Amino acid sequence: MAALDVQRITLAVIGTASSTMREKLGPLLGTHKRLGTMRSITDEDRMTYSNLLVEQSGPVCRIWLNREPVRNAQSQLLLDELDAALTRARDDADTRVVVLAAKGKHFSAGHDLKEAQEKRADFSVEERWAYEEKRYFNYCMNLWDFPKPTVAQVQGACVAAGFMVANMCDLIVASEDAFFSDPVTHTMGAAATEVLIHPWVMSLRAAKEFLFMGERVSARRAYELGIVNKVVAIGELPDAAMQVAQRIAQAPPFAMRILKKSLNRVADAQGMRQALSAHFDLHQLSHVSSEYLRTRDAGLAKAIQKGATHGA
Numbered sequence: 001m002a003a004l005d006v007q008r009i010t011l012a013v014i015g016t017a018s019s020t021m022r023e024k025l026g027p028l029l030g031t032h033k034r035l036g037t038m039r040s041i042t043d044e045d046r047m048t049y050s051n052l053l054v055e056q057s058g059p060v061c062r063i064w065l066n067r068e069p070v071r072n073a074q075s076q077l078l079l080d081e082l083d084a085a086l087t088r089a090r091d092d093a094d095t096r097v098v099v100l101a102a103k104g105k106h107f108s109a110g111h112d113l114k115e116a117q118e119k120r121a122d123f124s125v126e127e128r129w130a131y132e133e134k135r136y137f138n139y140c141m142n143l144w145d146f147p148k149p150t151v152a153q154v155q156g157a158c159v160a161a162g163f164m165v166a167n168m169c170d171l172i173v174a175s176e177d178a179f180f181s182d183p184v185t186h187t188m189g190a191a192a193t194e195v196l197i198h199p200w201v202m203s204l205r206a207a208k209e210f211l212f213m214g215e216r217v218s219a220r221r222a223y224e225l226g227i228v229n230k231v232v233a234i235g236e237l238p239d240a241a242m243q244v245a246q247r248i249a250q251a252p253p254f255a256m257r258i259l260k261k262s263l264n265r266v267a268d269a270q271g272m273r274q275a276l277s278a279h280f281d282l283h284q285l286s287h288v289s290s291e292y293l294r295t296r297d298a299g300l301a302k303a304i305q306k307g308a309t310h311g312a
């Protein structure tokens with residue numbers, strides 16, 4: 001093995017190790033400072049992730065979904081990489097805030113239905129439950145429970161699972177062209193997406209309209225509904241999201257961490273976690289309903305043409 005390869009592997013191992021491990025290993029290998037304080041989009045990040053880009057800007061780690069040709073459709077690989085990148089940002093002592101962004105014109109059109117058609121159309125109940133519990137429900141809750149503040153940076157389509165993931169972040173900054181929708185019940189015959197975050201990020205009445213109608217909601221309307229914190233011009237979005245993140249990062253990190261925990265406990269005290277778990281169970285039931293199976297048998301591609309973006 002070439003010396004360069006050994007160094008790359010070492011860097012990757014350190015990058016995914018806990019802060020304590022890095023403190024022990026870093027000085028020995030002389031790489032701790034570089035990794036810990038000045039990480040930007042490095043070769044190692046490009047190597048580690050094929051569906052993401054990671055950019056470090058001082059205390060802010062910005063993770064970019066990077067499947068522009070398919071409107072950042074969430075494949076299995078993208079979701080696995082995103083969860084791994086978040087774990088890495090969580091364990092990086094120098095990262096105080098995470099921005100979740102996306103390359104291209106659209107934040108995310110939802111789950112990758114082409115991949116779902118090819119790989120998971122014939123899943124048994126047990127297989128689908130395991131797949132969706134891990135990658136859709138648990139990964140989302142990992143983001144909701146992320147110990148540091150998170151900011152979603154949203155442009156273009158933020159649809160179905162795209163909406164679900166963006167709303168796991170603490171704040172959302174959107175550009176004027178952003179639009180939000182969850183058309184899954186209309187187009188797929190499945191009961192919304194796996195994590196029914198909707199009534200927790202807008203009023204219950206607004207959530208009913210959003211889901212029953214299944215139509216696009218503009219960035220301005222999303223702002224009025226309280227889904228979005230800030231709407232900016234398209235060209236200003238990356239800077240605006242970074243400014244919000246950098247402002248948050250100025251606060252003492254431990255105080256910020258327990259403040260977030262307390263705020264999330266408000267939702268827990270209101271029963272959010274139990275409600276989300278109960279919906280996940282019923283969502284699984286909807287996957288074996290005759291209505292859903294008719295859609296699946298007609299081909300998920302048809303649902304894609306109708307504008308659905310939800311993976312089975």
Ligand code: ZN
Nearest residue numbers: 132194311312
């Ligand atoms: Zn599902």
